[in-house]
Amino acid sequence: MNITDFMSEIQTLGVDYFTGVPDSQLKALCDHLMDRFGICEQHVVAANEGAAVGLAAGHYLATGKPAMVYMQNSGIGNAVNPICSLLNDKVYAIPVLFVIGWRGEPGVHDEPQHVFQGEITCKLLDCLDIAHVVLTPESTAEELKAAMGEAQKAFADGKCYAVVVKKGALKNDKKMVYQNDCPLSREETVKLIISQAKNDDIFVSTTGKLSRELFEAREARGEGHEKDFLTVGSMGHSCMIALGIAQQKKERRVFCLDGDGAALMHLGSLAVLGANQPKNFYHVVINNGAHETVGGVPTVASKIDLPAAAKAFGYQHVFTARTEQEILGALSECKNLEGPVLIEIKTNLLSRADLGRPTTTPIQNKEAFMSFVEGK
Numbered sequence: 146m147n148i149t150d151f152m153s154e155i156q157t158l159g160v161d162y163f164t165g166v167p168d169s170q171l172k173a174l175c176d177h178l179m180d181r182f183g184i185c186e187q188h189v190v191a192a193n194e195g196a197a198v199g200l201a202a203g204h205y206l207a208t209g210k211p212a213m214v215y216m217q218n219s220g221i222g223n224a225v226n227p228i229c230s231l232l233n234d235k236v237y238a239i240p241v242l243f244v245i246g247w248r249g250e251p252g253v254h255d256e257p258q259h260v261f262q263g264e265i266t267c268k269l270l271d272c273l274d275i276a277h278v279v280l281t282p283e284s285t286a287e288e289l290k291a292a293m294g295e296a297q298k299a300f301a302d303g304k305c306y307a308v309v310v311k312k313g314a315l316k317n318d319k320k321m322v323y324q325n326d327c328p329l330s331r332e333e334t335v336k337l338i339i340s341q342a343k344n345d346d347i348f349v350s351t352t353g354k355l356s357r358e359l360f361e362a363r364e365a366r367g368e369g370h371e372k373d374f375l376t377v378g379s380m381g382h383s384c385m386i387a388l389g390i391a392q393q394k395k396e397r398r399v400f401c402l403d404g405d406g407a408a409l410m411h412l413g414s415l416a417v418l419g420a421n422q423p424k425n426f427y428h429v430v431i432n433n434g435a436h437e438t439v440g441g442v443p444t445v446a447s448k449i450d451l452p453a454a455a456k457a458f459g460y461q462h463v464f465t466a467r468t469e470q471e472i473l474g475a476l477s478e479c480k481n482l483e484g485p486v487l488i489e490i491k492t493n494l495l496s497r498a499d500l501g502r503p504t505t506t507p508i509q510n511k512e513a514f515m516s517f518v519e520g521k
């Protein structure tokens with residue numbers, strides 16, 4: 146279905162406020178919102194899906210109109226608490242229209258982190274008392290119209306409604322291009338970082354293409370993958386995984402290779418890191434100002450001073466780098482500095498079209514990594 150047809154149908158519900166976290170399967174929608182509104186008071190890219198629910202609730206309280214909250218199904222978890230304890234009709238009865246990208250749909254091959262989430266997506270919505278329709282590439286305008294009628298009824302009862310979007314169900318002929326003028330790519334940066342590592346350094350890398358690039362960089366160097374814990378799902382949690390390791394392995398340096406979208410998603414964790422003062426913790430945030438992995442929709446990271454925030458949270462040392470020389474300088478200083486350290490690296494939004502995916506399973510990754518961490 147063409148995105149403009151989809152949006153005109155949605156607008157019959159009186160929805161004119163849009164918020165969420167982008168998803169590659171919802172690229173047609175995200176690009177449409179960026180093209181039509183950009184980032185403004187009508188379209189807010191939220192830090193996480195729960196925050197998007199908060200925004201939608203606030204909008205409803207101020208206008209009486211339901212808002213759209215869009216997300217990948219992996220974000221439902223972030224939204225469960227405000228769905229149950231804020232929106233639900235046993236509490237404030239605040240209607241929201243959810244648009245959810247269905248990764249890991251049963252029967253369609255997808256990456257391991259999506260498989261279980263995909264299996265439980267519709268069951269989770271049932272459990273949350275959210276009626277829903279599944280939009281497929283074959284869905285017709287009449288079917289969507291009927292679904293909007295159902296949404297209307299749900300809203301009248303103070304309930305939410307969801308459109309679950311299968312792969313290829315939404316189309317947008319207009320391709321948006323997102324870019325900035327930073328000289329280095331995330332992949333070049335990842336290669337530089339591991340080239341400067343000590344032999345026993347431990348790496349925890351974030352969700353998305355960064356982990357895939359790290360995996361391929363190890364292959365290209367003829368190395369194994371045991372030094373890297375690839376956080377393939379759980380966006381925003383790699384720095385806490387890294388802290389959990391750093392607390393137990395005080396004699397080793399632990400690097401978290403993070404993304405700006407991921408760091409912002411659970412920014413409170415940076416405060417916890419600062420307050421805990423792990424001396425062996427090095428937080429590298431690759432800041433391309435965007436959710437590049439899922440299409441390039443901007444984050445707010447190009448508008449904020451992340452190193453200043455980290456410093457305020459208690460990080461001992463902070464750096465910003467964008468050239469090879471600046472990155473090498475920061476990494477070399479780190480060899481003599483105690484953490485927590487934050488290195489923000491500003492990169493462009495280029496990535497390879499032929500970027501592969503890890504060829505080892507998450508369990509193989511975990512086992513090799515645990516042996517490496519144990520020192521075997």
Ligand SMILES: Cc1ncc(C[n+]2csc(CCOP(=O)(O)OP(=O)(O)O)c2C)c(N)n1
Pocket residue numbers: 166167168217219220223331351352353354355378379380403404405406407408433435436437438439444
């Ligand atoms: C909870 C959750 N919401 C959304 C996603 C979909 N997702 C995967 S990667 C990604 C973007 C990550 O952005 P950033 O951390 O800035 O890294 P970049 O892709 O720019 O390297 C998103 C939104 C997800 N995996 N999990």
